[in-house]
Amino acid sequence: MIRSLFIVFILFSCGSLQSGEEILRKSITFHDPEEKWGKLQEKIRVRSDFVYPNTSLDGLMIGLDNAKQLVSYYNLSFDQEILFTDSTCTVISGDKTCEQAAWTKNFYHFILGLPMTLKNDDGIIHELTLDTTFHGIPSYRVAIDFEKENWHFYFDKVDYHLVGFAFNKNFEVKAEEILTEELIEIDGMNLPKTRYWWITTDSLAPIYSGKDEIIGSSTWVHTY
Numbered sequence: 001m002i003r004s005l006f007i008v009f010i011l012f013s014c015g016s017l018q019s020g021e022e023i024l025r026k027s028i029t030f031h032d033p034e035e036k037w038g039k040l041q042e043k044i045r046v047r048s049d050f051v052y053p054n055t056s057l058d059g060l061m062i063g064l065d066n067a068k069q070l071v072s073y074y075n076l077s078f079d080q081e082i083l084f085t086d087s088t089c090t091v092i093s094g095d096k097t098c099e100q101a102a103w104t105k106n107f108y109h110f111i112l113g114l115p116m117t118l119k120n121d122d123g124i125i126h127e128l129t130l131d132t133t134f135h136g137i138p139s140y141r142v143a144i145d146f147e148k149e150n151w152h153f154y155f156d157k158v159d160y161h162l163v164g165f166a167f168n169k170n171f172e173v174k175a176e177e178i179l180t181e182e183l184i185e186i187d188g189m190n191l192p193k194t195r196y197w198w199i200t201t202d203s204l205a206p207i208y209s210g211k212d213e214i215i216g217s218s219t220w221v222h223t224y
Contacts (some may be wrong), residue, residue: 014156020125020142024153026101026160027115034188037116040066042187044112050210052199062108070224073104083224112214114192115153115162122146131157135179139163162192166200175200176209186217 018026042060046060069086080094084105089098110117118125123144130141134154144151154163161183168175177200180192194213198206 017125017129017131018140020129020144021127022131022186024115024118024125024143024159027155027162028119030160031162031191032116032189036188037113038180040113040187040189041062041220042217043072044186044217045215046108046112048210048212048213048217050212052207052209056210057139059110062112063222064109064112064223065220065222065224066113068224070222071105071109072220072222073101074109085224111195112191114165115155116189118144118153123151134163137163161190177206184214186214 014182043061043063046062048056048060050056050060057077059076061072061074061076062113063070063074063083065071071084072081073084074081078094080096080101081088081092082094082096082098082101082104083092089102091101093100123146126143126145129143132139132141132154134141137154138157139154140157140160142153142155144153149167149169150167151167153165155161156163162180164177164179165176166177177198179196179198180194181196182193183190184193185191191214194211196211197209199209200206221224
């Protein structure tokens with residue numbers, strides 16, 4: 001009898017967890033209650049301060065016109081400006097080529113737009129989720145697989161805001177772990193303001209890499 005009750009309890013506990021899709025949907029509702037992300041046309045100011053593996057302190061201006069699929073990357077520290085459309089790239093200033101800066105287009109659009117950018121991406125969202133903690137914060141963990149990367153996203157158990165995420169590239173042992181802190185209101189959305197980055201491996205304690213934070217935004221007026 002006791003064994004039967006225990007099995008029923010385990011089945012009920014597993015069945016009571018929400019699916020990855022459900023948790024993601026609730027998080028997007030928290031961060032973008034008016035569904036503004038798809039129509040966003042803003043220049044977002046970002047301060048980037050990293051200490052490992054290289055030291056860098058950069059001021060960035062990221063332009064996002066999501067309706068037209070435009071991304072502009074401007075590094076104020078090096079006067080490097082590049083404009084990306086859906087299919088083209090133009091170097092406006094600076095000595096980096098489009099090939100050298102290509103990663104900035106998808107990276108900043110994806111990271112700044114989390115969790116909304118997960119909605120229409122190519123990742124496979126796992127149905128099963130995990131009730132856990134992330135940096136001591138009670139969270140739901142949602143696993144999402146991309147072509148060459150595994151990602152885990154952590155969402156607050158109370159209001160479903162994005163607590164943090166972790167990923168590895170090409171399924172390597174080396175991985176990165178990111179904790180978000182605070183929110184900043186941009187065009188009706190509640191975006192994560194600060195991200196703290198760590199590099200992790202199976203054999204070493206996490207190494208603090210640095211942080212980046214949104215410090216403000218303004219409407220992106222352009223003629224492209």
